[in-house]
Amino acid sequence: MGSRVQALTLEVERDFWGKENCTEVLNLSRPDIVRDIHRGYYEAGADMVLTNSFGGSPVTLAEFELEERAFEINKLSVELAREAAESFADGRHRWVVGDIGPGTKLPSLGNITYDALEAALVEQCRGLIAGGADALLTETNQDTLFIKAAVNAAKIARKAAGSDIPIFVQVTVETTGTLLVGPDIAAATTVVHALDVPLMGLNCATGPQEMAEHVRWLSQNWPGLISCQPNAGLPELVDGKTHYPLGAEELAAWMERFVVEDGLNLIGGCCGTSTPHIAALDGMLRKLGGAAHRPAPVVRKFHWVPSVASLYTATALRQENSYFSIGERCNANGSKAWRERQAAGDWDGCVAMGREQMAEGSNSLDICTAFVGRDEMAEMSEVIRRFTSSVNGPLVIDSTETPVIEAALKLHGGKPIINSINFEEGEKAAEDRMLLARKFGAAVIALTIDEVGMAKTAEDKLRIARRLVEFACDKHGLPQSDLMIDPLTFTIATGNEDDRKLGLWTLEGIRMIREEFPDIQIILGLSNISFGLNPAARHVLNSVFLDHAVKAGMTGAIVHVSKIKPLHQIPAEEVKVAEDLIFDRRAEGYDPLQKMLELFAGRKAADATAKKRAETVEGRLKDRIIDGDRKGLDDELADALAKGIAPLSIINDILLDGMKVVGELFGAGKMQLPFVLQSAETMKSAVAYLEPYMERVEGQEKGTIVLGTVKGDxxxxxxxxxxxxxxxxxxxxxxxxxxxxxxxxxxxxxxxxxxxxxxxxxxxxxxxxxxxxxxxxxxxxxxxxxxxxxxxxxxxxxxxxxxxxxxxxxxxxxxxxxxxxxxxxxxxxxxxxxxxxxxxxxxxxxxxxEKRTLGTADPRGFAPVDVKYAQTRRRRVAAESAVPTPPFWGARVLEAAPKALVPFINERSLYQFQWGFRKAGRSLEDFLGWAKQELRPVLKRMLALADEQNILKPQAIYGYWKCAGQGNDLILFAEDGVTEVCRFNMPRQPKEDGDCIADFVRDVDDGPGARDVIGLQVVTVGQKASDIARVWFEENRYQDYLYLHGLSVEMAEALAEYVHKRIRAELGFAAEDERDMEKMLQQGYRGGRYSFGYPACPKLEDQEGLLKLLDAERIGVSLSDEWQLHPEQSTSAIVLHHPRAKYFSV
Structure with missing residues (x-):
């Protein structure tokens, strides 16, 4: 709707009633225009249209003083679309879908409260349902908390109207790979799945190629119907005007792949698409469907993984080869450190505790703010708000007060876990919490407690577990995989006879529950088993009990992860005693509890995660160099000087010894280059501190070297x-x-x-x-x-x-x-x-x-080649391929936002070759998995820094010329096909049928009417990137210098890929690209891009002709006397469309 409205010549005062950019007001002021636009889409072949209500929420309409007419505007939007649908007399059913846009205020960013948003969306949905919509779609979603509000509002309005129309959800994945507020596709899908909607899809922000990875993910993982409405490519500035480059046929080609390969159920277009695009989609579907006009749905094989999610990422509830760990320290009832921070209002300290637990390996965090004299609801809200944005881990909302849980749920855009429900007071309290869980899409911890009390025997645990499953899953519809039953465990360290078998019964209860309910999750508050023992003994008993519980069928535990040890790290005697205690293996003269107390008497629990500090200042300084740790460095240097160690001795005998270890670690592949530079920064800081204390002595350095990049480089x-x-x-x-x-x-x-x-x-x-x-x-x-x-x-x-x-x-x-x-x-x-x-x-x-082995070579099969003949003989391969028609002749300036280039960054090249990270014995798959977790955050940080300081300024000029080949010459012509404007002499491989770039275009003898087409491009990310990098180098910011330099190199390459893709799109064959971006970056597309200075076209001086044709000075690109491009992070290329044109060496 928006694209069509913008294409019309409308007057703000007359048509928009002075409310500029309020498309929805046209439902009141110009219903004829809205109706005609809908009819145009139906005529083009659309099966359904979205109503003109994208900004129809009272919250958005309030910006135009129209909030009081929200119901009317939304109702009218459906009626106008329905009138257009019913104006056809062909008997074909046409659907009307009520459109709910994302509005202008996002709850996860604190722009609006959940309650205010939900109430506004209820009003919008009431109008859409009253108008007779066939379905409701909340689309262009950028915030998963908004999705919850929209779906819940639709359910409320639907229930009030006695309607059962379906509710659909579409999210918008930016070029960064996430929704605007941060969720990746897995996190968004996890949230949407918990809301019980039948269809999920993608729309807006990007074109189909950028969506391909996410469409494939949905196809392989999402169990429901799938939709996709891409833009007509990424928006670009061409000669100062916004332009969507993707044509109708290419959009249809991409969507055909999605339908056939990924089983999409609903397709369409978003920004930049119009009736020709819809007509092309209709034609494609008719071709696939034959007489039925629409193809039968593809039967997909998908693998849904039950998960929970933070605002940003999803985490599986079943951890492969491990257990789902819930960090226990963010709890006012169980952690003194947390309680002190909460009491002091030290919310940053609380966040730090959460981050620390995630860094230690927790999969999620239990949050409890209840303790005497505090406002639990206010402080839970404060913590949830901060943890949602600042801690990347699913949250467990732990409270005995239902209103506290509800307040927390209204602040959290992920899929959390509610801790907990039980039947201690019957089903009423549990009922309220289950309704909240279903409304907000949460998993639930359920304790085996009933009106009688806590279940201790295995039989009682199973009995109450059955009741919990019936109540939560059968009655309230919670998927069994989202139910986390806690069969409870109790201390076995009291010495009371009644408590001796409690651990054994818990393990037996886990086995029985797992056997009867294989899909549910089973968790424990693990540390209860060891209550009463000293910390050292508790860590051992907890670790051993955890191992047996997991083997019995437990899938998760509330635990302090860093205090759990693998059994192979615990002495065998301690493991045996712990097992004897768990399984109550008492014997005459042997009590495992007594033995446990004896073994750990007087022992303290060592913190295995803390690195032991060296005892001497010399050792600590050396460690600081190795670790690249500058915090507190000056104090320890002062201590060394006070101890009487000479400054020069500190440098030569201590600090340089540390750098020697750094070199050894790097050489052995145990330290990565960026961390080497961190050590160098620390060394530089130390020397700078010591310099005022040193007398300058000639020859103080170990030696002198003169360094330089050679002439022309x-x-x-x-x-x-x-x-x-x-x-x-x-x-x-x-x-x-x-x-x-x-x-x-x-x-x-x-x-x-x-x-x-x-x-x-x-x-x-x-x-x-x-x-x-x-x-x-x-x-x-x-x-x-x-x-x-x-x-x-x-x-x-x-x-x-x-x-x-x-x-x-x-x-x-x-x-x-x-x-x-x-x-x-x-x-x-x-x-x-x-x-x-x-x-x-x-x-x-x-x-x-080598000389001794040469005689063994078999000369048969080697025929002499006349090299001179081979190097001049033209191969006529270009005639195999049709010549595409470009959209224009000559050159255009193109500006691209840095974020548009992010999908085109070759991350492997960036991490390995620019930043110098090594695989270090890992497989490529393992290395890339590690890099995704550890290095992608660095990439995001550098991109944010570059954006904040406006460091990267991507600009390009590209264009098309007629061309032909003559021998080894590639000739470029003006638009008339006769006037020669440039000629490049290219080398040929010195072998029979050797390749030459000139072979891949039509022969000059074919005449002016049969000229081929060639693309030229020059791109740059600007001079500022090199200038800032140089400043950082001079400021001894070595690690950031490396990161920025590498990023700017790869961004220039990404821009080259981006422009090349644009050329393929305009020539009409970008849909042939590999869908996987990594494969596409490895020449997974038709044709080739050749840069001067490489073997197939080695003459750097030929860039002069290319830059002259493109008039590269318009974007500040020039050539040095040695034919080098300036700025440094610039590239140029010629682009061939022939399918056989790939890289080759001469």
Missing amino acids: VHDIGKNLVDIILTNNGYRVVNLGIKVPLTEIVNAAREHKAHAIGMSGLLVKSTVVMRENLEEMSRQGVDIPVLLGGAALTRNYVEEDCVRAYASGRVAYARDAFDGLHLMDKVMGNGFDDYLAALQTKRAGKARN
């Missing part, structure tokens, strides 16, 4: 990492920067009496410059050691070509910064020449080996 991340590691290991580094000519390098080495020179470079061309530099240095008589490093270098190239180019042969390859450190250590330790001699001996032996 603007990349400095590798060189700067070497600078960081060497500087913080005691070396003096003269960092000359980028694009450094040889004369400057040699002069600096002489001036500073350098012990070595380091040359760095990222480009393939830079490897040639390095060799030429070495040749010239030989001519000048320079013979000091040279260390070479860079992405394009190989050990073979350095140890063969470069060694030969340098007369002294004193050249070594440094794979990374720590290689550079080890080599400098050899230079200063007089072991460098011996190291090089050993390398040459090893290589000579390898060469002799």
